[in-house]
């Protein structure tokens with residue numbers, strides 16, 4: 614049976630002499646494992662679509678639960694990612710997180726768009742990398758069903774809490790004065806600008822994700838917070854994040 618999908622390569626592992634086993638996030642079928650036969654041979658038409666981060670229109674051949682790439686036309690290769698090690702490192706981290714939250718057989722078009730838009734931002738836009746990282750991390754949690762409740766203090770309901778805190782474990786906002794009633798666990802302080810940025814990223818238009826006005830000196834703290842939130846929700850760390858943090862300027 615043949616199947617036409619659009620998909621982006623999140624991971625590739627060399628197999629046998631010239632094949633590669635790909636983990637692909639697709640529009641039709643969520644996460645899929647696809648074999649690209651002969652793609653490492655010279656002049657193979659599958660060489661480009663089997664590259665990491667390649668986004669292609671593909672025709673797959675399905676036999677039982679196995680999928681093989683028959684042909685593919687590359688829509689974007691995001692080649693600009695490779696101009697700086699920190700961009701490539703961040704893209705690898707985004708791919709790992711996306712793979713961790715995507716589900717086989719379950720399409721999630723917003724997650725696919727988020728990943729592609731984030732690669733595009735790293736490839737073509739001149740945005741601060743820490744902003745791209747924070748926006749991806751927080752929005753990815755929203756698209757994966759772990760949205761924090763940021764509209765008001767979870768205890769007293771104040772829409773603009775004084776000295777707002779994000780309760781990392783509970784994923785809720787509270788005022789400093791309501792902290793004791795918000796339950797045990799860690800909290801992180803948010804500046805008013807960080808709260809506005811978090812709301813923009815979590816609830817705003819996906820197309821304007823990276824147009825978020827946050828003072829440069831607060832970006833690092835904000836990205837630490839979004840990474841902390843993601844790590845808590847997924848209950849795991851990512852080596853690719855540690856690597857990015859070790860090479861970022």
Ligand SMILES: [Zn+2]
Nearest residue numbers: 766769788791
């Ligand atoms: Zn409160």
